[in-house]
Amino acid sequence: MNTTFSAIGENRTVEANEFTPEIEPQPTWCPGCGDFAVLNALKKAVSEVGRSPEEVLLVTGVGCSSKISSYFECYGFHSLHGRSLPIARAAKLANPDLLVIAAGGDGDGYGIGGNHFMHTARENHDIVYIVFNNEVFGLTKGQASPTSLKGHKSKEQPLGSAKDPIRPLSMGLAAGASYIARTAAVNPSQAKDILVEAIQHEGFSHIDFLTQCPTWNKDAKQYVPYVDVQKSEEYDFDPRNRVEAAQMMYETETALSDGKILTGRYFIDNRPSYQQEKISRGSMPKEPLAYRYTDQNYKWERSFNYVKNRHT
Amino acid sequence: MDSEIIWRIAGGSGDGIVSTSENFAKALMRSGLNIFTHRHYPSRIRGGHTYAEIRAGPSELKSRGDGYNFLLALGDSFGRNQKIDSAYYGNERIKPLTENLDDLNEGGVIVYDTGIIDIEDVPNFSELVAENNWHVYPIDLRAIAKEEGRDIMRNTAGVGATAALLEMDLSPIEALMKAAMKGPIFEQNLSILRNTHKMVSDTFEFTHDIRFPTGEHSEPQALVSGSHSIAYGALDEGCRFIAGYPMTPWTAAFTIMCGLLPDVGGISEQVEDEIAAAALAIGASHAGVKAMSGSAGGGFSLMSEPLGLAEMVEEPIVLLEAQRAGPATGMPTKTEQADLDHVLYTSQGDSTRVILAPGDPKEAYEQTRLAFQIAYGYNLPVILLYDQKLGGELRNIPVSFFDREPNPTMPGTIAESDLPNAPHHPSGKYHRYRYDAPNGVSPRSIPGQKHGRFHASGNEHTPEGHISEDPINRVIQVDRRMSKFSAIRDYIDSQDISTNTEYGPDSAPYGILTWGSNKGTIEEAIDRLNSSGDPIVKGLSVSDICPFPTQQVTSFLDSVSKTLVVEMNVTGQFQGLVKRHLGAYGDQLYGLLKYDGNPFEPAEIVAGFEEKIIGDN
Numbered sequence: 001m002n003t004t005f006s007a008i009g010e011n012r013t014v015e016a017n018e019f020t021p022e023i024e025p026q027p028t029w030c031p032g033c034g035d036f037a038v039l040n041a042l043k044k045a046v047s048e049v050g051r052s053p054e055e056v057l058l059v060t061g062v063g064c065s066s067k068i069s070s071y072f073e074c075y076g077f078h079s080l081h082g083r084s085l086p087i088a089r090a091a092k093l094a095n096p097d098l099l100v101i102a103a104g105g106d107g108d109g110y111g112i113g114g115n116h117f118m119h120t121a122r123e124n125h126d127i128v129y130i131v132f133n134n135e136v137f138g139l140t141k142g143q144a145s146p147t148s149l150k151g152h153k154s155k156e157q158p159l160g161s162a163k164d165p166i167r168p169l170s171m172g173l174a175a176g177a178s179y180i181a182r183t184a185a186v187n188p189s190q191a192k193d194i195l196v197e198a199i200q201h202e203g204f205s206h207i208d209f210l211t212q213c214p215t216w217n218k219d220a221k222q223y224v225p226y227v228d229v230q231k232s233e234e235y236d237f238d239p240r241n242r243v244e245a246a247q248m249m250y251e252t253e254t255a256l257s258d259g260k261i262l263t264g265r266y267f268i269d270n271r272p273s274y275q276q277e278k279i280s281r282g283s284m285p286k287e288p289l290a291y292r293y294t295d296q297n298y299k300w301e302r303s304f305n306y307v308k309n310r311h312t
Numbered sequence: 313m314d315s316e317i318i319w320r321i322a323g324g325s326g327d328g329i330v331s332t333s334e335n336f337a338k339a340l341m342r343s344g345l346n347i348f349t350h351r352h353y354p355s356r357i358r359g360g361h362t363y364a365e366i367r368a369g370p371s372e373l374k375s376r377g378d379g380y381n382f383l384l385a386l387g388d389s390f391g392r393n394q395k396i397d398s399a400y401y402g403n404e405r406i407k408p409l410t411e412n413l414d415d416l417n418e419g420g421v422i423v424y425d426t427g428i429i430d431i432e433d434v435p436n437f438s439e440l441v442a443e444n445n446w447h448v449y450p451i452d453l454r455a456i457a458k459e460e461g462r463d464i465m466r467n468t469a470g471v472g473a474t475a476a477l478l479e480m481d482l483s484p485i486e487a488l489m490k491a492a493m494k495g496p497i498f499e500q501n502l503s504i505l506r507n508t509h510k511m512v513s514d515t516f517e518f519t520h521d522i523r524f525p526t527g528e529h530s531e532p533q534a535l536v537s538g539s540h541s542i543a544y545g546a547l548d549e550g551c552r553f554i555a556g557y558p559m560t561p562w563t564a565a566f567t568i569m570c571g572l573l574p575d576v577g578g579i580s581e582q583v584e585d586e587i588a589a590a591a592l593a594i595g596a597s598h599a600g601v602k603a604m605s606g607s608a609g610g611g612f613s614l615m616s617e618p619l620g621l622a623e624m625v626e627e628p629i630v631l632l633e634a635q636r637a638g639p640a641t642g643m644p645t646k647t648e649q650a651d652l653d654h655v656l657y658t659s660q661g662d663s664t665r666v667i668l669a670p671g672d673p674k675e676a677y678e679q680t681r682l683a684f685q686i687a688y689g690y691n692l693p694v695i696l697l698y699d700q701k702l703g704g705e706l707r708n709i710p711v712s713f714f715d716r717e718p719n720p721t722m723p724g725t726i727a728e729s730d731l732p733n734a735p736h737h738p739s740g741k742y743h744r745y746r747y748d749a750p751n752g753v754s755p756r757s758i759p760g761q762k763h764g765r766f767h768a769s770g771n772e773h774t775p776e777g778h779i780s781e782d783p784i785n786r787v788i789q790v791d792r793r794m795s796k797f798s799a800i801r802d803y804i805d806s807q808d809i810s811t812n813t814e815y816g817p818d819s820a821p822y823g824i825l826t827w828g829s830n831k832g833t834i835e836e837a838i839d840r841l842n843s844s845g846d847p848i849v850k851g852l853s854v855s856d857i858c859p860f861p862t863q864q865v866t867s868f869l870d871s872v873s874k875t876l877v878v879e880m881n882v883t884g885q886f887q888g889l890v891k892r893h894l895g896a897y898g899d900q901l902y903g904l905l906k907y908d909g910n911p912f913e914p915a916e917i918v919a920g921f922e923e924k925i926i927g928d929n
Binding site: 008022053076216285302306 | 532574617740748777866
């Protein structure tokens with residue numbers, strides 16, 4: 001459709017290995033790290049939806065998991081700690097034809113970037129946000145993160161953290177995310193399916209991805225055995241019902257503290273995405289703004305007309 | 313001096329001071345006069361002493377005047393604590409009169425609204441009037457307004473009284489009212505204007521000397537503020553994305569852009585904080601759209617982090633920094649130039665940013681365009697540093713000044729058709745950060761372009777963008793990013809626009825050096841100092857803060873024996889910058905500093921020059 005951004009909309013068959021860099025760098029994550037599972041699931045999911053590397057923008061924060069932008073072949077943007085979302089959402093507004101994925105750790109997204117998480121969810125930008133939740137700060141060596149359990153010990157919390165963990169799914173729901181799921185590194189097939197749904201969902205998709213940290217969170221489980229709340233007979237709720245979703249999230253978050261791993265789709269809402277809202281109000285152009293700068297025929301407006309009409 | 317009027321309209325916030333003064337200024341401009349305005353207002357929505365000042369005269373005006381000569385004191389209709397002596401804010405109703413008496417020149421005119429202001433409450437009023445030979449016209453503006461419409465229309469009555477006392481033709485005022493109002497509101501205002509005009513002309517015997525000056529423009533004029541000029545410059549460079557968070561005084565430019573962008577198919581975003589605001593500009597720019605953000609000093613503190621990221625990933629963005637008095641919340645509505653060091657040095661690491669500080673609305677327009685050209689030509693952040701003074705002052709500029717072609721180009725990008733043959737890493741990643749880039753500018757590809765994928769990282773990185781701590785790569789990349797500055801210096805120097813402006817006779821033995829918005833004020837002071845005939849002083853107003861115009865400043869300082877450095881801060885930040893760059897001129901520089909929240913008047917610079925430069929002999 002656009003001859004100057006021809007990676008977009010090719011509609012060709014895309015193989016998962018196209019997202020693997022052909023040579024170095026290989027991931028520097030520790031052996032046994034849950035982050036590998038996210039990388040693999042993401043390669044499968046993006047190829048399954050038929051998006052090719054050069055129409056994907058992957059914006060990450062800073063931390064172990066944020067290094068995924070180096071290991072996933074596409075346009076990558078390894079930004080600042082906690083700031084992936086404002087960069088990602090502006091890129092999506094500038095060119096909605098891109099598949100924009102933001103990713104980072106639990107400290108990145110729920111701690112330092114918490115304000116951006118809340119507002120990006122509220123605005124319901126059509127982007128996918130993957131939070132690698134390992135319940136600990138990894139790259140800075142084991143400090144308590146926003147999702148660490150009360151009692152988590154480290155050199156900075158020698159007597160154990162006195163804080164309860166935050167409730168990420170409930171936070172996403174309250175803030176306004178329109179697709180909310182939790183999956184786990186140990187569940188690659190579910191993870192891939194959830195990522196595919198999240199990419200296809202028009203709106204802000206929040207995925208809390210449990211990724212075990214074998215180095216700094218040895219006490220924590222490997223997130224097995226897990227239960228898929230959609231498949232289990234034990235749970236019956238409608239993810240399209242906000243009240244039932246809220247209850248199920250609360251139960252899931254509480255269960256994690258008790259060592260029980262619940263995963264699945266928690267909330268799906270069809271409210272219009274932010275860009276749809278903006279376009280319907282005339283506060284965003286229908287044709288991606290990014291294309292205008294290479295359109296030789298576009299007649300650029302100039303201030304002279306405003307000066308004549310408003311200032312004389 | 314009497315060939316010009318300096319009119320102040322004073323009231324409470326919410327009394328319509330701004331809109332009334334802007335319309336009146338436009339009427340004066342349409343009558344052939346040149347205009348320069350100045351505003352004083354509190355950080356408050358309703359009430360509190362506020363005034364707008366219009367200087368109007370037949371000659372070119374570059375500054376506010378010294379004091380003023382016509383006061384329209386409406387009184388503060390939202391005033392708290394009337395007649396309570398011990399009240400913290402005092403008697404607010406009368407403040408628009410009492411707070412303005414100090415600056416009113418001898419022989420000045422006072423019109424006040426007896427409907428709001430009880431003159432008995434004003435201490436020593438008749439003594440002050442006699443002492444200063446003021447001419448006082450008490451008028452019940454509120455009653456006149458109420459009779460024909462509503463009491464908030466007393467502004468219009470005040471304008472009618474002003475026009476009568478100046479013997480000014482009402483037709484330009486009426487034309488503007490007709491354009492701005494409709495139906496009964498227009499009818500009521502029109503009859504209030506005419507009735508007051510007639511009543512004042514018929515009732516009072518005019519004892520004052522000030523009359524409406526005659527002037528003529530050789531071509532049509534536009535009345536614009538620095539904030540307007542910045543927005544129009546951005547628009548003409550093809551900026552179609554702005555993100556921000558409200559903060560005085562940057563809000564003015566943000567508001568104008570938010571109003572314009574939907575009209576031209578652009579996007580404006582008010583977001584959660586200034587970290588996000590600058591990060592959004594980075595994201596939009598990364599995806600191929602010319603983008604900007606901005607704030608006052610406080611919000612700019614939050615932008616420190618994304619500013620550093622833009623330097624490291626070489627993302628073009630333009631940031632506005634509209635200074636106000638600090639630190640912390642400081643004085644939100646008062647002007648200052650104390651963020652120079654902040655903008656130069658904030659954010660970790662050696663910086664690669666360009667900083668421009670325009671001196672007037674024309675420069676604000678041209679330098680905003682320059683800012684985008686540098687950002688999108690050299691792939692780095694450019695900061696436009698200005699202040700409440702420049703942002704808010706209205707001046708007339710020939711309309712034809714704005715008759716220019718738009719420039720949406722982004723020379724720092726690479727076309728998709730050129731990508732297949734551009735250097736790539738064996739993995740297929742494009743060398744977005746290639747070592748051997750001419751002028752250090754390695755062109756950027758844009759997501760969606762085929763063969764353009766690369767990795768942007770806030771970490772130090774290799775040519776394709778992967779994280780690297782290799783010392784050889786590190787030095788090459790740092791040196792390449794730094795090497796842009798000599799090309800940028802040449803680019804600025806090659807532009808036919810006003811940046812660093814010299815003023816006054818070449819042969820003058822002394823100098824005045826300033827930066828940013830003081831430009832016009834020092835020029836008026838220089839004219840006065842030289843008015844006796846012999847060339848005494850010349851000036852240099854600097855806009856290029858970074859890269860610093862070392863040569864130009866050096867030759868200016870070399871050509872004089874002593875120089876007064878004028879700036880609105882207490883630590884002499886610009887003088888410090890000059891010494892940092894030039895080293896040798898410390899004993900020839902004398903600081904004239906002001907930090908009370910108000911801009912310099914020309915007379916203050918004249919007095920400062922006489923004391924510090926002449927008096928030092």
